Amino acid sequence: MKPKLNDVADLAGVSPTTVSRVLNNRGYISEETKNRVHDAMQQLNYFPNDVARSLFSKRTNLIGLIIPTTSNPFFGELTFHIENICASSGYKLLICNSLNQLDKEESYVDMLMRNQVDGIIVGTHNRGIVNYDQKNIAVVAIDRFLSDTIPVVGSDNYMGGKMASELLIDKGCKHILHINGPVELETPASLRRKAYEDVMEQHGREAITYEVYDPFHQQNHDEPIGRLLDEHPEVDGLFASNDLVAASFIATAKQRGKRVPEDIRVIGYDGTETTRNLLPELTTIQQPIQEIARSAVELVIKEIEGEFSEVPRETYLPVKLIEAGTV
Amino acid sequence: MKPKLNDVADLAGVSPTTVSRVLNNRGYISEETKNRVHDAMQQLNYFPNDVARSLFSKRTNLIGLIIPTTSNPFFGELTFHIENICASSGYKLLICNSLNQLDKEESYVDMLMRNQVDGIIVGTHNRGIVNYDQKNIAVVAIDRFLSDTIPVVGSDNYMGGKMASELLIDKGCKHILHINGPVELETPASLRRKAYEDVMEQHGREAITYEVYDPFHQQNHDEPIGRLLDEHPEVDGLFASNDLVAASFIATAKQRGKRVPEDIRVIGYDGTETTRNLLPELTTIQQPIQEIARSAVELVIKEIEGEFSEVPRETYLPVKLIEAGTV
DNA sequence: CTGAAAGCGCTTACAG
DNA sequence: CTGAAAGCGCTTACAG
Structure with a gap:
């Protein structure tokens, strides 16, 4: 049987209270008892039961993370x-892959609440929306507006969209296409599209935006992209809302005999390590993933600790253009 | 304040015992009380506290997953x-990115034990080894021998290595190289190398294996690969132990003016969705990731439920050759 | 069919 | 400096 605090107390010849105190380094204890207790813990190979501690303290040091899927390199x-940043702050991560399905997100939230997580970081992009406000829990969203009060963290989407669109213009593209997720979502990521449209307008170009139903749940984009190329044979530039779509586009274009970048120039978005490794020639707008993670974790911890005044409603981190072969 | 079981009991005018019974659907309860309790729960927006339940039941329905990093597409x-399979079996996942560092793995295991997880799935590949046997907990390893008793799940590494090596031979390669992780690890994955060496020997070829220090922790492989190409200009075939290394190799080879597959044919290992999407031209041995996940989860659950006799010591799932442009 | 009591493994006022 | 008691929010024998 697993030794418990009482066993340690018995062996050390002290009260459970005392053991608890040396465990938590609270109150005054003589060096001698402290040593005896430590010896007893060692001897029994004792480690405290955090479930019991949580029940009392009403703190689990657990954070729930809801994302579409860790299979996607950006979310991976x-x-x-x-997780890394949580760990160094003493928090543990409960992971939830919602696949952008509202019902899954809802049941995950229920699960997280029953498990008494201290906070939730939400990175899904559903059509419907779970009402996090009345859950009465610390929440931070990544690139998504959840309510008027829930803080949002993301990359500087407008700047990213602007940099990508302007680069294509600078390179001499005449017919620039944009592929984005569904706009109705009203996510900060739709600013990528807004920037594209603004730049096109400034340069007197027509903005043509295609929407992919769900850019995060991995799926085969080749077919819709093929149709798109057939409908717009004049296209000579593409700004894709993420690197996976950009990669599908490049593959499909090549199949149809188009050369990249000679015939069509392509820019993606995300710039993950994995993409940099597997497709180094892809020009892309790189999101500061680590900084986004850091902000999200710091903000949710501030909320957990009640420091709401220090939590800005929106945090947008700078992106970086990585210019490579596809442009 | 969060409503608790007692509040429900008060509102419904019954004892806590009764509320607990309707919550767990245990014992006989009249329809009428059942309804009154359900109404009270609704009215208060009550949901049970799993921390308290776990303390009593000594079951958390939590499984710990220790892997190098979710940044790597295979592990992502x-x-x-x-997580998906756990969720459908009522288990939750606590995630731990060890980066293949022994000290991290150890402190993660401590953390998981304190949190009373029901089981652990281990997919790290350190040099040192944590003694899981004496932790007295359900453990399943992925592609790694942890002890004589801990079950291992993985792909059929020998078959994968054989298929890759033979394909290169069939394609007419004369000087075939293999890049692998450090052998001392004695992981089942080293069977990929064994198969390569056996095939080379059968065909009277020299086996040349290079070792990359840590193929899972993403890093820049380009420099060592560059040296390797300089040392072996005669190489016309490569079997890489994973797709990321294969991709680095291809990029480096191209930089040196080598054409793939005309000058060098390349085969990777893993065949993740992400690689298929970003680098569809890569020929690779695809691991049955979902089946590996399913086996690992099923086995750890069997251990949790005490059905040790139904847990095979080693489970190797079939791989699939995906032949594409690089070969 | 329902309830009072004890207990899961800890922690913290409160006393001394 | 140390301990007895009560309690965190549940559940389950045991009675009735």
Whole structure:
């Protein structure tokens, strides 16, 4: 049987109170008892039961992370950094892959609440919205407006969209296409599209935006992209809302005999380590994933600790253009 | 304040015992009380505190997953599937990115034990080894021998290595190189190398294996690969132990004016969705990630439920050759 | 069919 | 400097 605090107390010949105190380094204890207790703990190979501690303290040091899927390199890397930063602050991560399905997100939130997590970081992009406000829990959203009060963290989407669009213009593209997620979502990421449209207008170009149903749940984009290329044979530039779509586009374009960048120039968005490794020639707008993770974790911890005044409603971190072969 | 079971009991005019019974659907309860209790729960927006339940039941329904990093596409996808399968079996996932560092793995295991997880799935590949046997907890390893008793799940590494090596031979390669992780690890993955060496020997070829220090922790492989190409200008075939290394190799080779596959044919290992999407031309041995995840979860659950006799010591799942442009 | 009591493994006022 | 008691929010024998 697992030794418990009482066993340690018995062995050390002290009260459970005393053991608890040396465990938590609270109150005055003589060096001698302290040593005896430590010896007893060692001897029994004792470690405290955090479930019992949580029940009392009403703190689990657990944070729930809801994302579409860790299979997507952006979210895989985001998850890594979030977990890493949580760990160094004494928090643990409960992971939830919602696949952008509202019902899954809802049942995950229920699960997290029953498990008494201290906070939730939400990075899903559903159509519907879970009402996090009345859950009475610390929440931070990544690139998504959840309510008037829930803080949002993301990359500087407008700047990213602007840099990408202007680069394509500078390179001499005449017919620039944009592929984005569904606009109705009203996410900060739709600013990428807004920037694209603004730049096109400034340069007297027509803005043509295609929407992919769900850019985060990995799926085969080749077919819709093929149709798109057939409908717009004049296209000579593409700004894709993420690198996976950009990669699908490049593959499809090549199949149709188009050369990249000679015939079509392509820019993606995200710039994950994985993309940099597997497709180094892709020009892309790199999100500061680690900084996004850091902000999200810091903000949710501030909320947990009640420091609401120090939590800005919106935090946008700078992006970086990575210019490579596809442009 | 969060409503508790007692509040529900008060409102419904019954004892806490009764509320607990309707919550757990245990014992006989009249329809009428059942309804009154349900009404009270609704009215108060009550949901049970799983921390308290866990303290009593000594079951948390929590599983710990220790992997190098979700940033790596193989582990990102593995994590997704494991979490997914856990969720459908009522388990939750606590995620731990060890970066293959022994000290991190150790402190994660401590953390998981304190949090009373029901089981642990281990997918790290350190040099040192944590003694999981004496932790007295359900453990399953992925592609790693942890002890004589801990079950291992993985792909059929020998078959994968054989298929890759033979394909290169069939394609007419004369000087085939293999890049692998450090052998001392004695992981089942080293069977990929064994198969390569056996095939080379059968065909009277020299086996040349290079070792990359840590193929899982993403890093820049370009420099060592560059040296390797300089030392072996005659190489016309490469079997890489994973797709990321294969991609680095291809990029480096191209920089040196080598054409793939005309001058050098390349085969990777893993075949993740992400690689298929970003680098569809890469020929690779695809691991059955979802099946590995399913086996790992099923086995750890069997251990948790005490059905040790149904847990095989080693489970190797079939791989699939994906032949594409690099070969 | 329902309830009072004890207990899961800890922690913290409160006394001394 | 140390301990007895009560309690965190549940559940389960045991009675009735």
